[in-house]
Amino acid sequence: MKDQPLIPGEQDLSLMVDLYELAMAQAYWHAGMDRDAVFSLFFRKLPDHRNFVLACGQQHLARVIESLRFSDDHIKRLEELDQFSSGFLDWLRDFRFSGTVRAVPEGTPVFPQEPLLEVCAPVAEAQILESLVMNYVHLESTLASKAVRLVHAADGRPVVDFGMRRMHGLDSAWRGVRAYRLAGLAGTSNVLAGGDFGLPIKGTMAHSFIQACEDEMKAFRLYAELYPGTILLVDTYDTRTAVGNIIRWMKENPDVDIGGIRLDSGDLGEEARDCRAMLDEAGFKDIKVMASGGLDEYEIQELVASGAPIDGFGVGTAIGAAKDSPAIELAFKLTAYDGEPRMKKSTGKTSWPCPKQVFRRYDDTGRMAGDIITLEEETAEGDPLLKPLMENGALVEGAIAPLEDQVEHARRAFGSLPDRIQSLEEPDEPYPVSFSDRLTEAQKQTLSRIERIQEENRKK
Amino acid sequence: MKDQPLIPGEQDLSLMVDLYELAMAQAYWHAGMDRDAVFSLFFRKLPDHRNFVLACGQQHLARVIESLRFSDDHIKRLEELDQFSSGFLDWLRDFRFSGTVRAVPEGTPVFPQEPLLEVCAPVAEAQILESLVMNYVHLESTLASKAVRLVHAADGRPVVDFGMRRMHGLDSAWRGVRAYRLAGLAGTSNVLAGGDFGLPIKGTMAHSFIQACEDEMKAFRLYAELYPGTILLVDTYDTRTAVGNIIRWMKENPDVDIGGIRLDSGDLGEEARDCRAMLDEAGFKDIKVMASGGLDEYEIQELVASGAPIDGFGVGTAIGAAKDSPAIELAFKLTAYDGEPRMKKSTGKTSWPCPKQVFRRYDDTGRMAGDIITLEEETAEGDPLLKPLMENGALVEGAIAPLEDQVEHARRAFGSLPDRIQSLEEPDEPYPVSFSDRLTEAQKQTLSRIERIQEENRKK
Structure with missing residues (x-):
């Protein structure tokens, strides 16, 4: 052994x-x-x-x-x-x-x-x-047969692979990324495979980063300073409170460069609508709303059909293990x-x-x-x-x-x-x-x- | 690339x-x-x-x-x-x-x-x-969480892993065998992993061998000569015909050393009962009946509960991909x-x-x-x-x-x-x-x- x-x-x-x-x-x-x-x-x-x-x-x-x-x-x-x-x-x-x-x-x-x-x-x-x-x-x-369904459901919006953690072993996590690229995914979180198969490597932040800082705004400030245009994960404690705090911060600091927010729990359609409305009302129409959190092609199709203002999707388990x-x-x-x-x-x-x-x-x-x-x-x-x-x-x-x-x-x-x-x-x-x-x-x-x-x- | x-x-x-x-x-x-x-x-x-x-x-x-x-x-x-x-x-x-x-x-x-x-x-x-x-x-x-269910369902009969072909990549196919051993499986068809993790390596024959010989009895004779005690796959053309031919052959050639037969399609309970009856009637009570072919724990439990005379199971897709x-x-x-x-x-x-x-x-x-x-x-x-x-x-x-x-x-x-x-x-x-x-x-x-x-x- x-x-x-x-x-x-x-x-x-x-x-x-x-x-x-x-x-x-x-x-x-x-x-x-x-x-x-x-x-x-x-x-x-x-x-x-x-x-x-x-x-x-x-x-x-x-x-x-x-x-x-x-x-x-x-x-x-x-x-x-x-x-x-x-x-x-x-x-x-x-x-x-x-x-x-x-x-x-x-x-x-x-x-x-x-x-x-x-x-x-x-x-x-x-x-x-x-x-x-x-x-x-x-x-x-x-x-690939699973991933192409998610791409179809997203109807033009980018779908990014977050599946490494649920994939069956390392060979699957690696070769899977090639299959995802073939199927039309827009990016992967997997650093090794993204590089090897030429799929853009994407990533934002996890709840752990916010928890470690405990103060969510401290975490956002740290991240935004280091990664201009980053996407902030807003559901660690309470989504609407977080977005409200981000809006006040951006209004007071016009130099702050945020690319988007990511929703990872709750009713994603409803949360997206509320957050989009808050951002739009405050004049931040360019800030994108991304969604993740146990999504599959059916939920994505439903979100898209309902007109939920979501600009892109991160998908893990559904594609990682081709769960269904x-x-x-x-x-x-x-x-x-x-x-x-x-x-x-x-x-x-x-x-x-x-x-x-x-x-x-x-x-x-x-x-x-x-x-x-x-x-x-x-x-x-x-x-x-x-x-x-x-x-x-x-x-x-x-x-x-x-x-x-x-x-x-x-x-x-x-x-x-x-x-x-x-x-x-x-x-x-x-x-x-x-x-x-x-x-x-x-x-x-x-x-x-x-x-x-x-x-x-x-x-x- | x-x-x-x-x-x-x-x-x-x-x-x-x-x-x-x-x-x-x-x-x-x-x-x-x-x-x-x-x-x-x-x-x-x-x-x-x-x-x-x-x-x-x-x-x-x-x-x-x-x-x-x-x-x-x-x-x-x-x-x-x-x-x-x-x-x-x-x-x-x-x-x-x-x-x-x-x-x-x-x-x-x-x-x-x-x-x-x-x-x-x-x-x-x-x-x-x-x-x-x-x-x-x-x-x-x-x-392991899937495999232990199959072991439980088989109620003491050996369950052997035939899953390599459906497992997600090579790392999964290899490490999976360690998980199967931990879960109580009795063997694996996987040569590399069986050796590395000390799970007995098992194998019989595929339909292709019989098809290549075309004449099923020719294939059985070749195999039995080379592998005394082997298990013959009997469903390539017609199970009962094959078992009937094997019985006649064994009766005429008392030196022939067959360990068992394997059923891989059809109603496994019914086929097992018929084959067992044919073998018993001919005095071949020691010849084992093994079953495979898309089995999962529910089917195994049902076969066991119905008293089907099956001595062991080979399982592929169900454990290989933990399908459900x-x-x-x-x-x-x-x-x-x-x-x-x-x-x-x-x-x-x-x-x-x-x-x-x-x-x-x-x-x-x-x-x-x-x-x-x-x-x-x-x-x-x-x-x-x-x-x-x-x-x-x-x-x-x-x-x-x-x-x-x-x-x-x-x-x-x-x-x-x-x-x-x-x-x-x-x-x-x-x-x-x-x-x-x-x-x-x-x-x-x-x-x-x-x-x-x-x-x-x-x-x-």
């Missing part, structure tokens, strides 16, 4: 693997099954309270896959589990991903059964990626082996075989009109969504666009969703996704073949 | 800070406010679907706090934000936590308003820990500065001043009978929960017990909860927590003093 790291290091990502992946990889190796497999990443139904999933995280994943190595130390740890042969461990020691990854661009809205990402590689290679693929894409897609829907039931399923279609047919979990493509059609106004899922080699009307991300185990040149371009892609993609899908409410009619005739036929034939084999086993 | 790490490194934990913490620290430094502050970590109300929170993560946190340093690179990044003076940045460069941390032992059930942890240190030092304190304790407490309650509204609040009580009184968020202690009483049968929250220096009937974890900035010797002892502590602590609090349902009567007279009086006096100061500001 003593020498354990504080958080897992990137050199150990190859051991972030479910034991069964290594066990299956050894079984493939042992059986000489070394042909290419295609695994498809998708979900069968939308998460609760989501009309689409914003795909995110594929690029981090590609960088992880490219770098994955089993060190001598890893091999030693696996040896100690006493279930791997030295031949297989030698294979792991030489492991370099050699396959292909195709994925939809980051910030693309996707729907049930649509592959967000497909891996094609020798089966054992592709198999041991399973948990990493899901963990990486799951986190960022979960957070913290998980997407992503699956990473084998769809082909050695060029032959593969599927399962477990109760309630029927799947679609074969490597695929998704074509997205748009109407005359540029809104998304419907998707069709086809075999990879088919073409159909619309734009193909899956694009090469890795080939021969290496990142495809140009596959990783500058982050600002990806942010713009995500913004346009969200804007092109039908209104009912953008909405926070469940749509009357889901977004139309169909399957090509050839894919449907492939599913039918694969099912028949499976049933024939099962029947033969019964007769043996 | 190119040189960015794949996950944040532990050397960068000091920048995992909300900007306002650094801004406030600079304001304290600037104002010469360098006296000791006490910050208390607690929650105001229980998370949804939880009757208690199992405190977890304090020890990781203590190790993080002990190691926290601002490197030249960090200082340079902060300089670029253009709001910190060189004097304050020098203070940060020399930063070493010098204070005291008291915390409840890991695996202690805690209730609203009870401090899980208190930090006493020069105010700026304590302030910049805020987000790290919350992020560390939040994650592990959230996951992924966040605890932890607060890290200033309760004293320079020996004087401090509090806020925001609408709906009234808090309690002063450093505290919690005393827990037990009844004659060893069950927890009630807690009282007191001033730190008070004594009361019962056992004091908060114990020194760090002193003078260093871990207290012996404060970190061997993990197996902590697991045992957590097991006993859960067992000593009243039945209605252990239950998955909301209790008729909440667990009794009271406040000492002296604490109540301190709150009253602090409120009066705040009101007096606010009033004076109004008159100025």
